[in-house]
Amino acid sequence: MIDDFPQFLVSALYIVRGTGWTAALILGAMSLGLLVGMPLAALQVYGPKPLRAPLAAYVWFFRGVPILVLLYLVYFGLFTYAQGPFEGFSWARSAFSPFSASLVALGLTSGAYQSQIFRGAILSLPEGQYRAAMALGFTRFGAVTRIVLPQAARLSIPAWSNEYSILLKDSAIAYVLGTSEIMNRARSIAFLSNRILTFFLLAGILYLLLTWLGVRALRALERRLAIPGLGQGEA
Amino acid sequence: MAGPMARGAPDGAPLLEVRGISKSMGGKLLLDDVSLSLSRGELKVLIGPSGGGKSTLLQCVHFLTIPDKGDVLLDGESAREMGKRNICLFRQEIGMIFQDFNLFDHLTARDNVAVALRRVKRLRKAEAHGRALAELERVGLGDKAGLYPAQLSGGQKQRVSIARALAMDPKVMLLDEPTSALDPELIGEVLNVIQSLYEGGMTMLMVTHQVGFARHITKEILFMEDGRITERGSPEDLLAEGSLSRAGAFCSKLSEVTGR
Ligand SMILES: Nc1ncnc2c1ncn2[C@@H]1O[C@H](COP(=O)(O)OP(=O)(O)OP(=O)(O)O)[C@@H](O)[C@H]1O
Numbered sequence: 046m047i048d049d050f051p052q053f054l055v056s057a058l059y060i061v062r063g064t065g066w067t068a069a070l071i072l073g074a075m076s077l078g079l080l081v082g083m084p085l086a087a088l089q090v091y092g093p094k095p096l097r098a099p100l101a102a103y104v105w106f107f108r109g110v111p112i113l114v115l116l117y118l119v120y121f122g123l124f125t126y127a128q129g130p131f132e133g134f135s136w137a138r139s140a141f142s143p144f145s146a147s148l149v150a151l152g153l154t155s156g157a158y159q160s161q162i163f164r165g166a167i168l169s170l171p172e173g174q175y176r177a178a179m180a181l182g183f184t185r186f187g188a189v190t191r192i193v194l195p196q197a198a199r200l201s202i203p204a205w206s207n208e209y210s211i212l213l214k215d216s217a218i219a220y221v222l223g224t225s226e227i228m229n230r231a232r233s234i235a236f237l238s239n240r241i242l243t244f245f246l247l248a249g250i251l252y253l254l255l256t257w258l259g260v261r262a263l264r265a266l267e268r269r270l271a272i273p274g275l276g277q278g279e280a
Numbered sequence: 281m282a283g284p285m286a287r288g289a290p291d292g293a294p295l296l297e298v299r300g301i302s303k304s305m306g307g308k309l310l311l312d313d314v315s316l317s318l319s320r321g322e323l324k325v326l327i328g329p330s331g332g333g334k335s336t337l338l339q340c341v342h343f344l345t346i347p348d349k350g351d352v353l354l355d356g357e358s359a360r361e362m363g364k365r366n367i368c369l370f371r372q373e374i375g376m377i378f379q380d381f382n383l384f385d386h387l388t389a390r391d392n393v394a395v396a397l398r399r400v401k402r403l404r405k406a407e408a409h410g411r412a413l414a415e416l417e418r419v420g421l422g423d424k425a426g427l428y429p430a431q432l433s434g435g436q437k438q439r440v441s442i443a444r445a446l447a448m449d450p451k452v453m454l455l456d457e458p459t460s461a462l463d464p465e466l467i468g469e470v471l472n473v474i475q476s477l478y479e480g481g482m483t484m485l486m487v488t489h490q491v492g493f494a495r496h497i498t499k500e501i502l503f504m505e506d507g508r509i510t511e512r513g514s515p516e517d518l519l520a521e522g523s524l525s526r527a528g529a530f531c532s533k534l535s536e537v538t539g540r
């Protein structure tokens with residue numbers, strides 16, 4: 046079907062432009078995951094005891110249910126009901142789009158995994174620093190946000206970079222909702238054109254590129270934030 | 281802040297009063313009805329065998345650990361009556377020095393001192409930094425303000441932690457074996473800072489195994505064992521050659537080991 050070069054280029058570009066959506070999707074999901082995971086971890090370690098069981102249940106749920114199931118649950122379940130009252134508003138269509146559903150499903154899942162990362166980092170910090178902060182008159186909240194989390198976040202970057210590449214690969218499943226990201230575009234073009242190998246290879250390369258970029262960026266961030274005199278950072 | 285004139289002033293009420301504190305943890309009685317008091321400008325030394333409850337006592341005096349029974353009064357103010365919300369205010373008024381410094385690893389020496397001034401006392405940045413530098417000067421570390429804890433020696437770390445506590449203008453300082461994590465050649469610089477604080481009129485309760493230092497700086501030694509203060513008295517009485525006190529026996533054993 047697509048045998049001339051210009052048409053090939055147009056198709057390839059169409060897939061390449063999906064990169065923007067994939068990037069937006071995982072950046073959004075990572076951020077949502079951070080927003081959920083950071084407080085979740087802090088509360089699991091320093092929060093009131095009665096909260097700990099529900100928080101653990103959250104982590105248990107999102108770690109245990111496949112992304113595919115969550116995508117359906119969010120899009121056809123949650124969003125269908127949530128959308129009801131806003132029927133007819135022009136913004137409702139984009140707010141409850143497949144893209145946002147994918148972002149929410151991936152983000153909440155990532156939140157569960159990120160909370161585990163931060164929790165490990167918090168627990169690996171010498172707890173004397175928390176006590177020293179309390180001794181200076183910090184509130185619990187102040188001690189956690191000013192002293193514990195800035196250090197836990199630094200320690201989390203390597204694991205975070207791992208989480209990034211896993212999330213990136215998981216994001217391909219979002220095609221099932223019709224989210225217009227790399228995988229979805231590659232699929233439709235590949236099967237339409239019958240050049241399956243070419244276009245899926247292109248998709249693979251785009252994912253590799255995104256992985257490489259993200260991991261590099263996080264490594265740069267890690268070096269930038271390294272504490273002088275500690276670890277392998279610049280001394 | 282109390283001037284040197286105020287030392288031992290017979291104005292009746294002690295500055296810090298610990299009343300009948302008990303604490304159990306893990307089904308074990310760690311503190312058993314401990315009482316003590318410090319007048320303004322006074323320094324008392326707490327000694328005793330490992331596991332005797334000295335650290336637990338300091339934590340309870342600070343209400344970092346809430347005692348099961350008893351109360352702490354600072355300048356007549358009861359920690360119990362401050363309630364959960366205001367206990368942070370109580371803690372601000374008591375400085376705590378830990379054996380292993382507990383500096384904030386991600387902050388420079390200056391910011392270690394400044395962070396509580398900004399976030400707890402809500403000083404402006406410039407003001408907090410100025411105060412932090414002044415406190416670092418006071419402990420002889422004005423030139424190390426930009427270094428991170430991992431770039432400092434043990435003695436310097438402990439002096440930063442003293443500056444950090446002093447910046448909050450505490451009424452009392454609690455010191456939990458401030459020199460026992462230090463190499464022998466670094467102990468002196470920290471003891472000198474403590475000495476000059478004492479001479480400046482700071483009220484202090486200090487856990488230490490530096491018997492020589494304790495002997496010359498304090499008028500009263502408290503000996504603590506199994507969660508109780510079992511002996512109290514002047515160094516002359518407790519540590520005299522041939523004294524029958526448990527404290528005396530403990531300290532001469534210490535001196536045998538450390539040669540001090
Ligand atoms: N959270 C806890 N739960 C149960 N027991 C504890 C806890 N914290 C401390 N202990 C016990 O309390 C006792 C007193 O400990 P503490 O640290 O106060 O002694 P110490 O006099 O400071 O000893 P050292 O000279 O070794 O510092 C010890 O037997 C210790 O094992």
Ligand SMILES: [Mg+2]
Binds near residue numbers: 335456
């Ligand atoms: Mg101790």
